[in-house]
Amino acid sequence: MKKSLAALTAFALGLGLPAGASAADYSIGVSNTVQGNGWREQMICAIKAQALSSGMVAELNIAHRNTDAAGQLEDIRNLIQAGVDAIIINPSNPDGLNAAIQEATDAGIVVVAVDQGVSAPSAYVLSNNQEEYAYLGAKWLFEQLGDGGQVVYMRGAAGASADSDRHDGFHRALAEHPGVEIVHEVFTGWQQDQGKQQILDFIATGIPFDGVWTSGIDNVIVDAFLESDTPLVPIVGADNAGFVGMLSSVDGLVGAAVTNPGSVGGAGVTLALNILGGEMPGEQTVLVDPALWENQSEAGMATLAAAENPNLDPEWPVSVSIPGWTDYTMEQIIACKGPGE
């Protein structure tokens, strides 16, 4: 596949280079099924920045749209036909893509799933540990409430696998804190406007609550409290730039950010290039474990201050790089330019 592509490129350029002569001509495909979400946009930018800084990628072919598992099967099959050397996917579902992933690996294409895992045995997985993500934040929140109280549980998108993994982690923490009750459970769909409206609606009911756990729709929740003059309660969110900034700047806000780096996309590029270069990872699945940054201790405040980055879009995670996996600069990821752009 790669040889034919290289030959084609050489032919097109009229250079007559021997096929596969240079390592810098890989073509990488990307398939992502959520568009217009800060986290996913950062993931795409990390892929572009890492492809550029690696110097080994001639072309990125990005299929990036809002679709379902069947649509992702279509995109993966199109990328196979496009003759790419590796495909990085953020799977819409762990089990639904196996047919196309198998076709890709049968064709000699390296498949790396980032952010969420896939069950296809031939794919490599470089994923954030979503179950642990929810557990860490929920456990911290429940401890803040003194192991008892009413919690608003603001989930992600109904039916998404990252959401159901987080649901498991949330309930693991809940089981350890039997005094805590869920007073209200909603799906934000990972949409800022929707999440804000939902919390405003709930505040308007007057039902008392003691804390809010969010699946990463966080800064707008703090906004809702401030704008409606509602006394703040402890809030858990993700390491999105806007929320991280609020944790150190908003008076009276007790909260914690759990890391969930979108730059895992860039790490996926590195893993794919390693495999293409013959350097196999020890494990088929690599999990990136989250960390919790809270604003109730000096150490926590110091971590938050160091992570703060006002240059980023408020919906972008502040963890713009993953040491050991990405080597692009801050400017490169913010520029969001891939090879040839």
Added chain:
Amino acid sequence: MGLFRRESWNVGLLVILALLLALTKAVQPNYGAAGFEGLAQAALPFAFAAAAQAIVVIAGGIDLSIASMMAVTSVTAAVLMEGATEGQAVWIALFVLGLGAAMGALNGFLIVITRVPDIVVTLAMLYVWEGVALMILNAPGGGASEWLKALPIGSVPLPFLPESVSSFIPKALLFLLVCIAVVWFPLKRSKLGLQIYAIGSSEQTAFRTGVPVRRSKVIAYSVAGLFAAMGGLVLTASTGIGAPIPGPYLLASVAAVVLGGVILGGGRGGLIGPIIAVFILRLVRTILTFLAVDPNVTTIVEGTIMVAVVMAGGVLALRGRRRKAA
């Protein structure tokens, strides 16, 4: 004249499709049987959604709940098939088809009984079916039988054709054509089919000429539900699971219906046009992927094509009406 125009529309669509296939081959010289098979697989759920929408639009209505019905039938099949034997799965598939027809009939009943406009009732049912799907399965899961998963994979070996030719006949395409042929062609040629076109043309005229308007409408919605169930089953077949969140099939079905020469408002068009239109729209996506077009631009191009088609279709319909008036 109407018949001629309808066929010429389909011929026009086929010419566009052939040109796009040639363009695909030019962009990606390796594009061949495997690529065409992928195209047919990708088109499958969209084609059933378009068929479902087409029949309702021909009957003078519109069904906004198609994608949600596909989700309900897909998760139902996936839940029931998990752990079922291959033989049981056949009965499950038949049950799911019946379920789809029943859901569609319920849509139709609500429209004729309440006299609330189609668009309002089916919009409400969009949310109802979406909730039902989530109640059946709150996260993607379940399973599919092996024969169902194998259904859209591979090509059909035909004894009288060399393999180099038969590899260009994907099973997914054949399956689609068989399903459409079995349901649509007998229906279209029957009295009932005429009645469906008649109520779409003018409900009042149809009523005055003795057409059972309400019954025909309920049946049209029921057949749409049946096609939506087929769409749900092929989703389960291709992914091997059921997903409760509806995919992007609703707006795509409306786009394909319009591009396929079915007049919004009813009474004219068929199912073949919308299905060719689905292939055209999928192939556009393939070409844009091959060209590595900026993903944000891709949706603009897709949207522009749809708008252009809707406008062109409107202009043609207007000219047709003027010609008739003259």
